[in-house]
Amino acid sequence: MQPVMIPVPAAARQPARWQALWRDALRDPVELLEGLGLPGLAARVSASAQAQFPLRVPRGYAARMRRGDANDPLLRQVLPLDDEDRLVPGFSLDAVGDGAAKGGTGVIHKYDGRALLIATGSCAIHCRYCFRRHFPYAEETAASGGWGSAVDYLRADPSIHEVILSGGDPLSLSTSKLAELTDALRALPQITRLRLHTRLPIVLPERIDAEFLDWIGALPWPTVMVVHANHAHEIDTAVREACGALRQRGVHLLNQAVLMRGVNDDADALVALSEALFASGVLPYYLHLLDRVRGTAHFEVPEAEALTLRDAIHARLPGYLVPRLVREIPGEPGKTAA
Ligand SMILES: *Cc1c(COP(=O)(O)O)cnc(C)c1O
Ligand code: SF4
Numbered sequence: 001m002q003p004v005m006i007p008v009p010a011a012a013r014q015p016a017r018w019q020a021l022w023r024d025a026l027r028d029p030v031e032l033l034e035g036l037g038l039p040g041l042a043a044r045v046s047a048s049a050q051a052q053f054p055l056r057v058p059r060g061y062a063a064r065m066r067r068g069d070a071n072d073p074l075l076r077q078v079l080p081l082d083d084e085d086r087l088v089p090g091f092s093l094d095a096v097g098d099g100a101a102k103g104g105t106g107v108i109h110k111y112d113g114r115a116l117l118i119a120t121g122s123c124a125i126h127c128r129y130c131f132r133r134h135f136p137y138a139e140e141t142a143a144s145g146g147w148g149s150a151v152d153y154l155r156a157d158p159s160i161h162e163v164i165l166s167g168g169d170p171l172s173l174s175t176s177k178l179a180e181l182t183d184a185l186r187a188l189p190q191i192t193r194l195r196l197h198t199r200l201p202i203v204l205p206e207r208i209d210a211e212f213l214d215w216i217g218a219l220p221w222p223t224v225m226v227v228h229a230n231h232a233h234e235i236d237t238a239v240r241e242a243c244g245a246l247r248q249r250g251v252h253l254l255n256q257a258v259l260m261r262g263v264n265d266d267a268d269a270l271v272a273l274s275e276a277l278f279a280s281g282v283l284p285y286y287l288h289l290l291d292r293v294r295g296t297a298h299f300e301v302p303e304a305e306a307l308t309l310r311d312a313i314h315a316r317l318p319g320y321l322v323p324r325l326v327r328e329i330p331g332e333p334g335k336t337a338a
Contacts, residue, residue, distance in 0.1 A: 006309070009305055016211065018209060018225070021204060021206055024059060025056050025057055025059065030267060032062060036068065044081050045080055045082070046080050048085060049084040050129075051336040054080075055080055056273070058125060058186060073230070076262050079128070086296070088297035091293060095293045105152070106141045107150050109160070112159070115163060119141060119166065122168050123167065124172060132168065133296075134293065134296060141168070142181075147181045147184055163185060165194070165195070165198075170196055170208055177216075178230070182215075197228070200226065207242075208246060216246065225246060226256055227254070228255065229276075243282055244280070246281075253282040256287075257288070258290060258299075260299040260301065266310070267316065270287070270318060289303060289326070289329070303327075
């Protein structure tokens with residue numbers, strides 16, 4: 001059956017407001033630091049780290065940083081400091097083994113029953129601890145060429161029941177581009193769940209606009225969104241409202257976080273994060289030990305200390321607010337419990 005062509009109103013062809021906010025992100029470390037009253041910290045910004053994976057921070061996210069605090073946990077996640085220039089043995093370029101993913105399709109199929117689509121290479125924010133710092137512009141994305149080879153891959157393997165949109169950040173694609181994929185997936189009866197891995201509801205909650213909510217609310221599958229916040233200060237009123245709107249559309253909301261030195265490496269911070277997530281309708285899912293990616297060694301929390309922290313928060317929170325502490329080991333059939 002041919003889809004009915006509905007004329008697109010002129011307003012819908014204008015760039016959405018979130019796209020304007022996206023483009024308006026801070027890119028200059030000096031501007032960010034001056035805005036925070038921390039001009040002296042500019043001396044510690046690494047020109048090579050900035051050249052390799054440039055600073056990018058939505059202004060609304062920067063507004064949640066504390067003025068005058070050089071150790072602010074949000075600032076620390078985005079500022080390219082000279083710590084990144086240190087070469088530390090064991091911290092490599094492809095720490096999670098994704099270089100070995102399926103060529104040409106943008107699909108990474110490492111785990112049984114679920115396949116991950118590298119929907120796009122772009123992100124609204126550049127997180128210093130992320131493996132993407134070495135692959136900022138993914139060449140092979142599932143969205144290129146109208147999702148064709150990714151959908152072919154999924155169609156050919158009936159054991160795949162769950163499609164995970166990841167990236168980069170899949171919500172950096174326009175809603176109509178996302179709809180192109182889900183329209184194609186409707187024809188694959190083996191797909192029973194859709195999952196989105198995205199940091200946008202946290203860093204640019206304006207992305208969750210009416211058009212997006214209409215799309216996600218009308219999907220034929222149970223839908224899971226795994227957001228990514230590492231610290232309670234990332235969660236403000238706009239984030240809570242975006243999460244509430246998603247929940248109203250029946251979306252299951254989970255959070256993954258990365259355990260990091262100087263960001264969330266104490267029990268109070270982790271408890272506050274779980275509480276803030278729950279207050280927004282989000283349950284903690286994973287707390288990842290850092291991937292050992294080159295330039296991120298200063299963020300690492302040793303595993304023994306991580307286990308102690310996990311026990312400490314377990315003693316203070318109901319079980320459903322304690323995230324699973326995991327590590328990604330290349331070649332394993334799933335995330336490995338620490
Ligand atoms: C993390 C990951 C998943 C999802 O794992 P879950 O344990 O289901 O959350 C799927 N595929 C790949 C390649 C992953 O890295
Ligand atoms: S993929 Fe996620 S963690 Fe990595 S830079 Fe993008 S938003 Fe940050």
